[in-house]
Amino acid sequence: MVALLIAGSILAHQIEAITVKRYGDKKGEGGMFFNSFLCLFAVIYFIISDQGGFDFYKGIWIYAILNSLMFATGFYTMYVAFRTGPFGVSKLLASFAGVVSIVFGVVFLDEKLSFIQCIAIVLIFISLILMRYQKQTEGEKKKFSVKWIIAIVLTILSNGAIGILGKIQQVKFDNIYKNEYLIITFVGSAIWLFILGLIYERNSLKPTVKTGFLYGLVAGVCNGIANWLTLVTYEYMNLSLASPLKTGLSMIVTFIISLLFYKERFSIRQYISVGIGVAAVVLISL
Numbered sequence: 001m002v003a004l005l006i007a008g009s010i011l012a013h014q015i016e017a018i019t020v021k022r023y024g025d026k027k028g029e030g031g032m033f034f035n036s037f038l039c040l041f042a043v044i045y046f047i048i049s050d051q052g053g054f055d056f057y058k059g060i061w062i063y064a065i066l067n068s069l070m071f072a073t074g075f076y077t078m079y080v081a082f083r084t085g086p087f088g089v090s091k092l093l094a095s096f097a098g099v100v101s102i103v104f105g106v107v108f109l110d111e112k113l114s115f116i117q118c119i120a121i122v123l124i125f126i127s128l129i130l131m132r133y134q135k136q137t138e139g140e141k142k143k144f145s146v147k148w149i150i151a152i153v154l155t156i157l158s159n160g161a162i163g164i165l166g167k168i169q170q171v172k173f174d175n176i177y178k179n180e181y182l183i184i185t186f187v188g189s190a191i192w193l194f195i196l197g198l199i200y201e202r203n204s205l206k207p208t209v210k211t212g213f214l215y216g217l218v219a220g221v222c223n224g225i226a227n228w229l230t231l232v233t234y235e236y237m238n239l240s241l242a243s244p245l246k247t248g249l250s251m252i253v254t255f256i257i258s259l260l261f262y263k264e265r266f267s268i269r270q271y272i273s274v275g276i277g278v279a280a281v282v283l284i285s286l
Contacts, residue, residue, distance in 0.1 A: 130272060
């Protein structure tokens, strides 16, 4: 069951990332508006998938509003990273968010890890560190601009916070507000991004509405499915274990997509990192 949940979440997130990357490459401007529409489309999934009715308990609002800020930050900074750098390295480095979740789960939630699981998690980190470097060939455009680096760092921090907030609210409210929590989160994110869009990207609103509808629909629905599956995964597995397992599998899938679809070139060091990631996933599965 856990394997299917994580696989489904990874697949949905990969489709979302490819869609966002394609829109950014084709249109470029209007990133805040585009991600605002993406959030609204993601809400549709949580509304139609609910079967027990909604109960927006007041205590959930604090966590959901904080989460919406993190989502808005993560959405836009990942969009900027895709526009200013390579797909594969951007997506793989964003996986460092798992470090934040793992440390929090072990230190603050008192989650226990076996010796083999600790080794696997260390291997995940080693794999990610090796993956961070990509050799730049002569005549190739600069991939690691200051803007790209800032976007990646903010993506890592915000995505790490998203995992932590999701787990905390599950523990505090006995896991009964999945859809309500995510509805508030995505509506809030849409509002934050739309307001910022009006401030910084006002002239791109009409073009984004015209050309970004289909892209936003696909990316939004995939994001909704992925986040719902992630929350369900936390019911069966600790945060400190689910995060590295998802990170390892996602790294492998991202690497394959980068090679096949984007024809990105990787160094021998990065091939080794993927092999280490596979070994780590096998150990975690044990």
